[in-house]
Amino acid sequence: MPRRMRRIAPAPGGGPDTLRLEEAPVPRPEPGEILVRVAYAGVNRPDVLQRAGRYPPPPDASPVLGLEVAGRVEALGPGCRRYAPGDGVCALVAGGGYAEYCRVAEAHALPVPEGLDLAEAAALPETHFTVWAMLFGQGRLRPGETLLVHGGTSGIGLAALDLAHAQGVGVAVSVGSEAKARVCLARGARLAVVREREDFVAALRAAGMIPDVVLDIGGGEATASNLEVLARDGRLVQVGTLAGAYGTIPLGTVLAKRLTIVGSTMRGRTREEKTLLARDLEERVWPLYARGLRPLLAATFPLARAGDAHRLMESGAHIGKILLAVEADPGV
Numbered sequence: 001m002p003r004r005m006r007r008i009a010p011a012p013g014g015g016p017d018t019l020r021l022e023e024a025p026v027p028r029p030e031p032g033e034i035l036v037r038v039a040y041a042g043v044n045r046p047d048v049l050q051r052a053g054r055y056p057p058p059p060d061a062s063p064v065l066g067l068e069v070a071g072r073v074e075a076l077g078p079g080c081r082r083y084a085p086g087d088g089v090c091a092l093v094a095g096g097g098y099a100e101y102c103r104v105a106e107a108h109a110l111p112v113p114e115g116l117d118l119a120e121a122a123a124l125p126e127t128h129f130t131v132w133a134m135l136f137g138q139g140r141l142r143p144g145e146t147l148l149v150h151g152g153t154s155g156i157g158l159a160a161l162d163l164a165h166a167q168g169v170g171v172a173v174s175v176g177s178e179a180k181a182r183v184c185l186a187r188g189a190r191l192a193v194v195r196e197r198e199d200f201v202a203a204l205r206a207a208g209m210i211p212d213v214v215l216d217i218g219g220g221e222a223t224a225s226n227l228e229v230l231a232r233d234g235r236l237v238q239v240g241t242l243a244g245a246y247g248t249i250p251l252g253t254v255l256a257k258r259l260t261i262v263g264s265t266m267r268g269r270t271r272e273e274k275t276l277l278a279r280d281l282e283e284r285v286w287p288l289y290a291r292g293l294r295p296l297l298a299a300t301f302p303l304a305r306a307g308d309a310h311r312l313m314e315s316g317a318h319i320g321k322i323l324l325a326v327e328a329d330p331g332v
């Protein structure tokens with residue numbers, strides 16, 4: 001194993017230009033951890049927020065960006081038994097993904113789903129842990145219910161659409177363009193509302209789709225409408241605040257319709273919670289990929305161009321996941 005590696009230097013809090021390659025020691029796996037030679041790292045909006053200094057990493061996490069990786073197991077820390085060196089895995093991490101080697105809690109690593117390659121596998125962990133925990137856990141979404149997903153082609157939005165559609169949920173989405181609407185309809189959404197053109201509350205009511213759950217990454221001004229459009233006993237699942245951290249809550253509506261508002265962050269969850277989520281995903285979601293589901297990839301940049309990957313994400317033009325290729329894909 002080499003002693004030095006390339007990684008993106010911890011972001012000092014600035015624009016995409018601050019993302020630069022540096023050399024650093026290869027990390028050593030602690031007890032219960034494996035060391036992964038990273039093939040691909042997923043790029044997520046929380047990385048952009050962290051880079052800009054608006055989402056600081058927890059004190060015990062690597063200051064290096066990157067919340068998900070896929071690659072091959074390079075070494076095992078004490079007590080690790082599940083994987084062997086050379087195995088292909090993907091994993092959720094609290095940081096450190098934008099690097100050639102990454103320490104991973106063995107319990108937060110999953111096998112590459114049957115039928116997917118390492119690039120596709122790198123696109124799954126952050127959004128899938130989040131959507132599974134928030135939409136199906138806190139949001140109690142059940143087959144036969146109706147779901148509204150705002151930002152249908154975001155990483156979070158596509159994971160929510162794919163997993164909910166596969167569970168027999170009727171899904172409506174809101175998106176920023178016709179092209180994004182077409183992609184969501186092709187992946188199983190029953191209704192796609194272009195937010196700038198149409199009021200989503202009126203569009204859903206006209207279509208007879210009254211959501212039991214709204215998954216929102218925006219917040220801000222949409223909050224009141226999200227609550228107004230929900231069905232009786234509806235749940236608002238707040239995953240992000242891209243449009244603003246403050247909104248109006250019509251309390252009369254909350255009372256009259258017995259509504260619930262929930263939120264959380266994945267990174268703040270305990271090691272044990274993430275372990276349980278990993279088991280659930282492997283058992284209940286990974287088989288969907290073996291049956292032919294594939295994540296939608298928007299673009300892949302070499303690690304050295306992490307700044308360009310962030311620029312694309314900030315433009316909002318991407319449809320699907322953005323990845324960093326850390327080494328040439330050695331196959332699964």
Ligand SMILES: NC(=O)c1ccc[n+]([C@@H]2O[C@H](COP(=O)([O-])OP(=O)(O)OC[C@H]3O[C@@H](n4cnc5c(N)ncnc54)[C@H](OP(=O)(O)O)[C@@H]3O)[C@@H](O)[C@H]2O)c1
Pocket residue numbers: 043044045046049126127130150151152153154155156157174175176177180217218219238239240241242243264265266267313315316317318320
């Ligand atoms: N709570 C957690 O644990 C957790 C975990 C991961 C991510 N997140 C959050 O989830 C959000 C999405 O992350 P991501 O990585 O999936 O981002 P992403 O792939 O970059 O998607 C962002 C997309 O959201 C859409 N959008 C922007 N403003 C919006 C608004 N006001 N309402 C609805 N859609 C809007 C845009 O597409 P349009 O053209 O459709 O507007 C944009 O392209 C971020 O806020 C992120 O911080 C939370």
